[in-house]
Every structure is written in structure tokens, then in C-alpha cells.
Amino acid sequence: MEMVNLTIDGQEVQVPKGSTVLEAAQKAGIDIPTLCHLKDINKIGACRVCVVEIEKARGLQPSCTYPVTEGMVVRTNTAMVRESRKAVVELILSNHPMECLTCSRSTDCELQALAKKLGIKEIRFQGENSNFPMDTSNPAIVRDPNKCILCRRCVAVCNEVQGVGALGLNERGFNSIVAPAFQHPLSEVNCVYCGQCVNVCPVGALKEKDEMQKVWDAINDPEKHVVLQTAPAVRAALGEEFGLPIGTIVTKKMVAAIRRLGIDKIFDTDFTADLTIMEEGNEFLDRLQNGGKLPLMTSCSPGWVKYCEQHYPEFLDNLSTAKSPQQMFGALAKTYYPEKCGIDAAKIFSVSVMPCTAKKYERQRPEMMDSGFVDVDAVLTTRELAAMIKEAGLDFNSLPEEDYDLPMGISTGAGLIFGVTGGVMEAALRTVYEVVTGKTLEKLEFVEVRGLEGIKEATVDVPPVGTVKVAVAHGLGNAKKLLERIKAGEAEYHFVEIMACPGGCIGGGGQPRVTGPERMSLEDNYLDLRAQAVYNEDKSMKMRKSHENPAIKTLYEEYLVKPLGEKSHHLLHTHYQAKPKYQVLAEKEC
Amino acid sequence: MSCQCQGKTGEKESKCEIIDRVVDKYQGQEGSMIPVLHEVQQAIGYLPEDVQAYVAEKMGVPLSEVYGVVSFYALFTTEPIGKYKISICLGTACYVKGSGRILEEFEKKLGIKVGETTEDGLFTLEACRCLGACGLAPVLVVNENVHGRLKITDVPEIIEKYRAMSREEAS
Numbered sequence A: 001m002e003m004v005n006l007t008i009d010g011q012e013v014q015v016p017k018g019s020t021v022l023e024a025a026q027k028a029g030i031d032i033p034t035l036c037h038l039k040d041i042n043k044i045g046a047c048r049v050c051v052v053e054i055e056k057a058r059g060l061q062p063s064c065t066y067p068v069t070e071g072m073v074v075r076t077n078t079a080m081v082r083e084s085r086k087a088v089v090e091l092i093l094s095n096h097p098m099e100c101l102t103c104s105r106s107t108d109c110e111l112q113a114l115a116k117k118l119g120i121k122e123i124r125f126q127g128e129n130s131n132f133p134m135d136t137s138n139p140a141i142v143r144d145p146n147k148c149i150l151c152r153r154c155v156a157v158c159n160e161v162q163g164v165g166a167l168g169l170n171e172r173g174f175n176s177i178v179a180p181a182f183q184h185p186l187s188e189v190n191c192v193y194c195g196q197c198v199n200v201c202p203v204g205a206l207k208e209k210d211e212m213q214k215v216w217d218a219i220n221d222p223e224k225h226v227v228l229q230t231a232p233a234v235r236a237a238l239g240e241e242f243g244l245p246i247g248t249i250v251t252k253k254m255v256a257a258i259r260r261l262g263i264d265k266i267f268d269t270d271f272t273a274d275l276t277i278m279e280e281g282n283e284f285l286d287r288l289q290n291g292g293k294l295p296l297m298t299s300c301s302p303g304w305v306k307y308c309e310q311h312y313p314e315f316l317d318n319l320s321t322a323k324s325p326q327q328m329f330g331a332l333a334k335t336y337y338p339e340k341c342g343i344d345a346a347k348i349f350s351v352s353v354m355p356c357t358a359k360k361y362e363r364q365r366p367e368m369m370d371s372g373f374v375d376v377d378a379v380l381t382t383r384e385l386a387a388m389i390k391e392a393g394l395d396f397n398s399l400p401e402e403d404y405d406l407p408m409g410i411s412t413g414a415g416l417i418f419g420v421t422g423g424v425m426e427a428a429l430r431t432v433y434e435v436v437t438g439k440t441l442e443k444l445e446f447v448e449v450r451g452l453e454g455i456k457e458a459t460v461d462v463p464p465v466g467t468v469k470v471a472v473a474h475g476l477g478n479a480k481k482l483l484e485r486i487k488a489g490e491a492e493y494h495f496v497e498i499m500a501c502p503g504g505c506i507g508g509g510g511q512p513r514v515t516g517p518e519r520m521s522l523e524d525n526y527l528d529l530r531a532q533a534v535y536n537e538d539k540s541m542k543m544r545k546s547h548e549n550p551a552i553k554t555l556y557e558e559y560l561v562k563p564l565g566e567k568s569h570h571l572l573h574t575h576y577q578a579k580p581k582y583q584v585l586a587e588k589e590c
Numbered sequence B: 001m002s003c004q005c006q007g008k009t010g011e012k013e014s015k016c017e018i019i020d021r022v023v024d025k026y027q028g029q030e031g032s033m034i035p036v037l038h039e040v041q042q043a044i045g046y047l048p049e050d051v052q053a054y055v056a057e058k059m060g061v062p063l064s065e066v067y068g069v070v071s072f073y074a075l076f077t078t079e080p081i082g083k084y085k086i087s088i089c090l091g092t093a094c095y096v097k098g099s100g101r102i103l104e105e106f107e108k109k110l111g112i113k114v115g116e117t118t119e120d121g122l123f124t125l126e127a128c129r130c131l132g133a134c135g136l137a138p139v140l141v142v143n144e145n146v147h148g149r150l151k152i153t154d155v156p157e158i159i160e161k162y163r164a165m166s167r168e169e170a171s
């Protein structure tokens, strides 16, 4: 690799050619503030907060886009630089609604942190505040364009990472707004509610739809029996909200905290992840042996399901009919569970904690009411759970370690790895292989489907069925590439796993945010850290295969009878339908 | 995607056919969004939402990208523009000499507000800043034709003049 030498604030640094001044400064341990920049995602030099002085270059230059050259001399801490940065932030603040006290991002806002860091004490400019309507059109995401600072991180993530393109920069000058086309609400365009935009927004302009009050109300209602499930990926990130390093698993403290919120029974979505494997694994074998539609595609990611409905309806028959673990749990929580425990199903309030904003949408889908009730009554994101724990005044880190309740709190490592890209595939392969061959797997790890590469492939010999070809994609932009390849006949698979979010659920739109500066300063990708934690946990578990979960066996014996049986069919399976991408296309017919 | 426009039978070319033709023409060319939109607008007159959505689908890009371009350039319009665009000067000189009342009279006679277009697609009414013809105040322009020293009573005459012109052209 060709290296370049430069001097920053008198310090000599050597970095690979093609690096930016910001990256070089990072390497030298010199901190340059940033706002619009987001590592690997947004590099457009829009905000000019990161300006520096470069000898022989005219004026100040944004370090996040400026490439290093041999012998370059950079100064990051001159009066002119400091003054210019301040002016830029003051300009942003001049028309910003100063609602920090009641804003969901207060103390966690990149703009607020920047104002503090740059020592802004007054705002010398006065601008007119914009007055755009809030977008509360959908069950998952709320947009408040008045707080938007036009950094365009959301546009970049939605377009380039997700390949959806629901958001864009519209109009110009003072009227500029980041929004869907025609300033329509998200519900009228092709948004899939994945929440990736929410994760990258530096301010309070994008957030999940708040369902915390609903949960508090249910807890306070003596008539209600509140059950709660926690998704696999939540435990791998919740600790970050309490200052723990990225990649800390906090399962047992999380259970203790939830119990102290006043929840009656705490169960694990990992349990129904195991159940999903039983149903979906059998569905796969059925399709394989009886000439069913292949490749089978996973359907546990509601953002992906919506994307498929809107963008690739030709693949709808490939989707597994097995519901997601959240919805399987929801259906059982109001049928199997109350019957088994002698509770009135109508009194059950079922909450799930998810790393995901699209789960809020999924729970409200008309297909998800097979228990005779709304199967899941509220979905909290990981961030919302953290907020409730804080509101309750619990000192998370000093809580004791506690276990899930029985029976739906028993799970395996296979259920746990559902939270990571490749995990559903790996869990399915563990079960399918053993069920079909009758042999015990020597090595449970299918490493080919692990890791952050966009599209992963593997072939597995499953005698007597033959060679099974699988593929895994995470992030809808990668999914799109994979689907196009399949469509063009360039690749053939038997089984395909798709998760809407980069990294899978661990990178979901409801997970703790990792800010721009944090992403810059981390040596590893934060998604790798979370994934590693999940795999380590799986390794340490006694049970690591879904079909060995004793509670699942009991569930079939007592209630469901057999995978793909009549009860399963009714409660645990569903179908999806094509949807128009844009409302306007639905309204006008030839 | 199937055609979603409401191409009337008997029309020379439906909206979708126009878009198909224009997009196909630029197929595979980098940066063809602006020329495509421009040609489609010339053929259809304006770029309403369904047209933009169809262009987006046809070009394989998100609607947000098309709308971002359309809303950025003043060249593009999402509202229909009448055959005759009446721009009334509301600059100081004209205003003092009563152009505000002239505008109101046009609104009354045409049954539309500023920025709107008559149902028959003939007239669009606009207010504009000083046209630099203050000597003729109050003044207005219809497409490229200047009309000056206006009186309220000129309003119906002007309207009738262009209606007649349009009828003549049609026959």
C-alpha cells in the first residue's frame, strides 16, 4: 500500500494514499468535530463543521472529504478554524427549534454535543424557523422535519445501503427539506420501516413511534396480565445504553430490569426462534422433496417482507409461510400460554422488545391476528426499553442476574444467533441436517454464512437429499443484488436468508445508536463486535440446536401436535400480498 | 409495471407511451434524468405525480430521485400551465397605478386564483416582480406579448383576444 506523509498540528503522520485528512487526524489522535460525516455511509462535505487549515490551499477545507497529499501541512486548531466551526453550528442553530428539554435526543444528540464541545454560548444569527408538519403517518417511524439539519445521512443510508430511496433532498434554498417525494408521508411511499435512517440521524428529526406509555398503562392496569418477549439481538446491545462497551451481552440483567418494571412474565423470543426453525425447516424439506417453490426465502424480517411485497412481488411465493418469531410468540401468548396456565386470554397484554422499528409495523398487519386478538399489543425498541429502565430509576449495572420465566423462556444457541446475519440459515442447517441424516453434526458452526460480507454463499451435503445450496444477504441493497442475480438465472439456490438491516437484527433500526464520532474512533466495525458477542454466547450454551429444545418438544406434544400441522398452519403461518410502491400508482388505474 | 396513466382513447399518444418513448431514447445514457424530464414535460405540458412515478419506474430509480430533480429546477413544473400565461406586474410603479385591482379582475373573470390554470387549459395567472417597463405601468405580459397602460375595462378584452386567437388556431 502506498503511504503518504503529512504533518497535522506539528505532528507527523503516515497514512495510506486515498485517506482523508479526517482519517489521518484520527490516526494521529487529533480530534476533529464532524456532523454530517458518517463512516462508510455519508461523505458529502455538506456541513463544514470539520474544516481545517491546509497550507497552500485557499480558505478552509472540510477534512472529511479532503484527500491527503505528500508533505501536506494541516492545522486543526487555529483561531480561524475555531471561529468558522462555531459560525457554522450557530447558523444551524439559528433556525433550529430549541426544544432540548423535551426532545427524545437530549443528552444523546450530536448537534447538542457539538454545541457544547465548541463552546457555543450565544447564537449571533437569527433565522426564521421552518414550520413543516410532523409525519406520524405510520406505525413505525416519526419524522420531525423541523429538527432536520439536512445532513443527508438518512438519504445516503436509505438509498445506498438499503437501495430503497424513500427519502431525498427536495426543493432548494430556504425551502430545502429532506423528505419523501412530494413531501408525502412515509406511509404513501416505498419506505419499508427498517429504521436505518433513524439509527443514523444525528438529531431528533427521526425516531421510532413511541409505545412506552401503552406499556406503562398495561403494567398499571391490575386487570391486565402483561407478558413480554425479548428478541435475540436486544441483549447484545442494550448494555450500550448504560455505558457498557459495545459487544457486551446483558441477558440476565435485562431480565432482572424488566421484572422490576412490573412485567408479569418474561419470555424469550429465542424460544419462538427455535419454533420458527422447526416450522421453516420442515417447510424447506417439504418444498425440496415435493417440488415446492425454491429457493425458499426467510420471512422473519418485516422490512424485507414489505420490500418484497413492494419491489419484488415475483418472489412472494418464495417467502416462507412461517411467521416471524415475534408473531409466533404473539399467537401462542394468547392461545397456548393462557390455556396452559389457566388465564383468560382476553386479559393478556403482550409486549415485545425488538431491535427493530419494522416490528411495530409487523404487529399491526392484518395477517397478525390469528389468536383471535391482536397477537402482539406493543413493540418497544431496545432504545425504548432502556428509556423505561431509566425512567423507573433502576441502576442497570448493579442489578442481579435473573432468569427468564418458564416455559417460553427456554431456548437454544440456534434461537440466539437469529439476531445476526446468517444466523437463521445456520440455525436451520443445524436442524435440517440432523433431522434428515439422523446423524449428529460434528461441527455446529457454519462459518461460511457468518460475517459482514454483503452476500454469502455455502453448499452443504445433506445425504440423502443431496447438496443444498444456500445464500445469505443483509441490508436491502445487498438483497436487491442477490435477487437480481437469481432473477437473471445467474445463481441458483435452495434456501436464501434475507434480513433487511446491515448485520442482521444486531444492526436493526431500534438498536442503540452509534454516533458519527464513535464510529470514527472505533477500530472495529460495531456490528462485528455485537455479532462476535452473540457467537460467543452461542458457543457457551448447553443447547445449541432448535430441535433439542425441551420446551419446544413439550409445545408440540401438548398443543401443536407436529410441525406444519393443522394448529401450526392456523397460528404460525401466513401469506403476503403484492403492494404498490407509491400510493399514486395504486390510485390511478388505466 | 402496467400503464397507470389515463390516456384517453383518441389521443394521439398516451402519457405512458410518451414516457416509454422518451426513456427508451435515452436508455443507457448517464445523467439522462434532466433531458428525459424536460422532453416529457414538453410533450405532456407538466410533470404531475403519476407521470413522475411512471418515469421513475421506467428508469429504475426511486421516485424520490425524480422528485428531487423536479423540485430543484425552476424549469420543471408539477402543475399544468395554460396555453397563455398572464403575468401581471406587482412591482411598485405598477402597483401604485392599480395593478392589484387588475389582477383581482382577472381572478374574477377567469374564476381562478393567482398560480392557477383555467379548466380549459387556456390561461394561467401569475403575479410577477418589476418587468422593467415602468413607463407602461400598469403592465402585464401574456406569453411574450406586453400589454401596458391597463385599465380595468381592458381585462375582458384581453381575455377575449386570446380566446379568439386560440379558436383560430384550432380551426
Ligand code: SF4
Binding pocket: A096, A097, A098, A099, A100, A101, A103, A104, A105, A106, A107, A109, A110, A111, A112, A147, A203, A204, A205
Ligand atoms: S435535536 Fe438535539 S439540539 Fe435539537 S432540540 Fe433535540 S436535543 Fe436539542
Ligand code: SF4
Binding pocket: A141, A157, A158, A162, A164, A165, A166, A167, A186, A190, A191, A192, A193, A194, A195, A196, A197, A198
Ligand atoms: S425506514 Fe428504512 S426504508 Fe424507510 S426511509 Fe428509513 S431507511 Fe428508508
Ligand code: SF4
Binding pocket: A147, A148, A149, A150, A151, A152, A153, A154, A155, A178, A197, A200, A201, A202, A203, A205, A206
Ligand atoms: S432527518 Fe436526520 S439524518 Fe436525515 S437529513 Fe435530517 S438530520 Fe440528517
Ligand code: FES
Binding pocket: A033, A034, A035, A036, A037, A044, A045, A046, A047, A048, A049, A050, A051, A062, A063, A064, A065
Ligand atoms: S463537512 Fe465534514 S463533517 Fe460535515
